[in-house]
Amino acid sequence: MSDALRPMARPRLYEQVLERLREYVADAGLRAGDKLPAERELAQRLGVSRASIKQAIVVLEVQGAVEVRHGGGTYLVRDTLDVEPVDKLVERRRRLPDVLEAREALETKLAELAAERRTRQDLDALEAALAYMREEIDAGERGVEGDRRFHAAVTAAAHSSLLAEFMRSIADQITESRTESLRQPGRPGRSLGQHQSIFDAIDLGDPRKAAAAMRRHLRTVAKVRLLAWNPEAPEDPPG
Amino acid sequence: MSDALRPMARPRLYEQVLERLREYVADAGLRAGDKLPAERELAQRLGVSRASIKQAIVVLEVQGAVEVRHGGGTYLVRDTLDVEPVDKLVERRRRLPDVLEAREALETKLAELAAERRTRQDLDALEAALAYMREEIDAGERGVEGDRRFHAAVTAAAHSSLLAEFMRSIADQITESRTESLRQPGRPGRSLGQHQSIFDAIDLGDPRKAAAAMRRHLRTVAKVRLLAWNPEAPEDPPG
DNA sequence: ACCGCAAAGTGGTTCAGCCACTTGGCCAGT
DNA sequence: ACTGGCCAAGTGGCTGAACCACTTTGCGGT
Numbered sequence: 001m002s003d004a005l006r007p008m009a010r011p012r013l014y015e016q017v018l019e020r021l022r023e024y025v026a027d028a029g030l031r032a033g034d035k036l037p038a039e040r041e042l043a044q045r046l047g048v049s050r051a052s053i054k055q056a057i058v059v060l061e062v063q064g065a066v067e068v069r070h071g072g073g074t075y076l077v078r079d080t081l082d083v084e085p086v087d088k089l090v091e092r093r094r095r096l097p098d099v100l101e102a103r104e105a106l107e108t109k110l111a112e113l114a115a116e117r118r119t120r121q122d123l124d125a126l127e128a129a130l131a132y133m134r135e136e137i138d139a140g141e142r143g144v145e146g147d148r149r150f151h152a153a154v155t156a157a158a159h160s161s162l163l164a165e166f167m168r169s170i171a172d173q174i175t176e177s178r179t180e181s182l183r184q185p186g187r188p189g190r191s192l193g194q195h196q197s198i199f200d201a202i203d204l205g206d207p208r209k210a211a212a213a214m215r216r217h218l219r220t221v222a223k224v225r226l227l228a229w230n231p232e233a234p235e236d237p238p239g
Numbered sequence: 240m241s242d243a244l245r246p247m248a249r250p251r252l253y254e255q256v257l258e259r260l261r262e263y264v265a266d267a268g269l270r271a272g273d274k275l276p277a278e279r280e281l282a283q284r285l286g287v288s289r290a291s292i293k294q295a296i297v298v299l300e301v302q303g304a305v306e307v308r309h310g311g312g313t314y315l316v317r318d319t320l321d322v323e324p325v326d327k328l329v330e331r332r333r334r335l336p337d338v339l340e341a342r343e344a345l346e347t348k349l350a351e352l353a354a355e356r357r358t359r360q361d362l363d364a365l366e367a368a369l370a371y372m373r374e375e376i377d378a379g380e381r382g383v384e385g386d387r388r389f390h391a392a393v394t395a396a397a398h399s400s401l402l403a404e405f406m407r408s409i410a411d412q413i414t415e416s417r418t419e420s421l422r423q424p425g426r427p428g429r430s431l432g433q434h435q436s437i438f439d440a441i442d443l444g445d446p447r448k449a450a451a452a453m454r455r456h457l458r459t460v461a462k463v464r465l466l467a468w469n470p471e472a473p474e475d476p477p478g
Numbered sequence: 479a480c481c482g483c484a485a486a487g488t489g490g491t492t493c494a495g496c497c498a499c500t501t502g503g504c505c506a507g508t
Numbered sequence: 509a510c511t512g513g514c515c516a517a518g519t520g521g522c523t524g525a526a527c528c529a530c531t532t533t534g535c536g537g538t
Contacts, residue, residue, distance in 0.1 A: 012300075012490080013490075013491070014297060038518075038519055038520085039519075039520065040518095040519075040520095048491080048492085049491060049492045049493070050492090050493090050520095051290055051293075051490095051491070051492070051493090052490090052491065052492085054290075054294065054520085054521085054522095055293065055294060055297045057520095058253060058294045058297060058298060059297060059298065059301050061251075062298050062301065062302075063301075068520070068521095069499085069500075069519090069520080070498070070499050070500080070519085070520050070521065071498065071499030071500040071501080071518080071519055071520060071521090072499075072500050072501075072518095072519070072520080073500090073518090073519065073520080074519090074520080098399055098400060098401040098402070099401060101348060101352065101399050101401070101402060102348075102399070102401045102402055102405065104348060105344050105345050105347070105348030105349075105402060106344050106345075108344070109340060109341075109343060109344030110344075113340065160337055160340050160341070161337060162337035162338060162340070162341045162409070163337070163340060163341055163344060166341065166405055170401070251521080252521075252522070277487075277488055277489085278488075278489065279487095279488080279489095287522080287523085288522060288523045288524070289489095289523090289524085290521095290522065290523070290524095291521090291522065291523085293489085293490085293491095296489095307489070307490095308488090308489080308530085308531075309488080309489050309490065309529070309530050309531080310487080310488055310489055310490090310529065310530030310531040310532080311487095311488070311489080311530075311531050311532075312487090312488060312489080312531090312532095313488090313489080
């Protein structure tokens with residue numbers, strides 16, 4: 001599947017409303033405690049239905065940016081409608097280098113922990129992911145799903161819910177980089193080999209070796225990714 | 240002020256719908272990728288209007304729990320509709336071992352990046368934090384604030400906004416462990432020495448050395464912490 | 479067996495309306 | 509004057525029907 005043909009971004013009306021409301025609050029200099037215009041007025045002024053206004057307001061309410069009083073109006077909780085930074089992790093697109101750095105930080109530690117804590121089931125899952133990726137490649141595919149499963153299995157084997165959640169929060173961006181990386185000629189096979197090395201270290205229960213193997217793997221991914229991004233970079237293309 | 244006289248909780252219909260949907264997904268054993276019933280059907284079965292169903296779904300969409308495809312249905316992103324954990328990081332208390340693992344993962348990478356990217360200003364800030372901690376210790380304090388400033392300076396010097404946000408999301412828990420750790424006799428002085436080593440490596444621009452020094456430092460902290468916590472159980476706690 | 483296209487299914491949005499709650503002003507009783 | 513009851517206006521809560529836009533399905537022709 002080409003990444004270019006994934007579903008296009010589809011704008012939701014309530015998202016545009018959200019934008020406008022944030023703009024308005026900023027421009028009008030509204031502060032915490034100030035009252036937002038009535039829903040009916042907002043609907044008329046923005047030229048949308050009250051239902052769409054309400055969807056946007058529900059979002060703001062859930063995000064704690066606004067307090068809605070039945071019959072009394074809607075009020076700002078803070079001096080802005082912008083989301084708290086931590087909440088934005090999920091929705092905001094990240095610069096790829098940042099993501100790759102974060103991924104290396106998290107996954108090397110995950111590999112290390114996995115080597116220490118893996119259970120029989122964890123090892124089975126890792127082998128299954130390995131086998132799946134091998135099948136994909138034999139079938140002439142790029143092994144995207146197998147790659148995903150392997151890294152997910154490593155994450156699971158580490159048994160650290162906090163690290164797992166950090167991984168989840170950048171999962172989308174990792175998916176992007178994975179697709180890019182495996183598009184390179186010869187990459188799927190090489191990637192599979194590196195996965196095997198990581199698995200061996202985890203199987204042996206050798207944390208340092210596992211961390212090192214994972215680090216090597218991710219640096220390969222990062223390098224390819226950079227080249228794929230910027231074809232005219234002074235570096236030589238991989239063999 | 241008595242707590243009893245605060246504004247009464249006012250139930251919103253979409254919140255009840257949210258509850259019911261979460262129940263349903265759990266009871267029906269729906270998994271990631273499964274399709275939710277159509278909005279019209281949900282509205283009929285729950286006995287509410289489609290608008291209320293939609294408000295709930297918008298919330299789930301914003302929380303990243305669900306993917307809505309125009310004309311194609313609404314799908315689970317994970318095996319549950321529960322809130323994205325990253326959002327809850329701030330409010331939910333974490334098991335310390337998890338936090339220390341995450342901290343090691345993040346901060347070793349931060350130290351590495353700091354050694355590569357530090358500017359003159361970054362080095363100045365690091366030295367200032369070092370000096371501050373030294374003064375605190377000379378004054379007979381434990382150097383808690385100096386410790387915090389040093390690690391903050393390292394984080395800043397790494398110039399990675401994503402990693403910085405991850406650090407922020409566990410800042411509270413780190414504060415706890417810091418206080419515990421520095422309570423140990425002789426710890427402040429030793430900690431200061433380790434900070435000096437980290438600084439030297441960053442100053443020299445040696446990423447591997449910086450990462451190693453940081454890892455050593457954090458493992459010391461973790462060890463002390465574990466002892467202070469539960470002297471007789473080397474095993475990992477139940478999860 | 480394949481392709482194309484129409485029908486059915488599903489989400490997106492609107493509109494008009496009614497209900498529930500809050501607020502503020504007016505008025506009668508104290 | 510102060511209190512409490514009352515009413516009207518303003519505002520959010522929710523509904524039902526309707527139409528549009530997009531996806532999926534499957535029938536019919538080639």
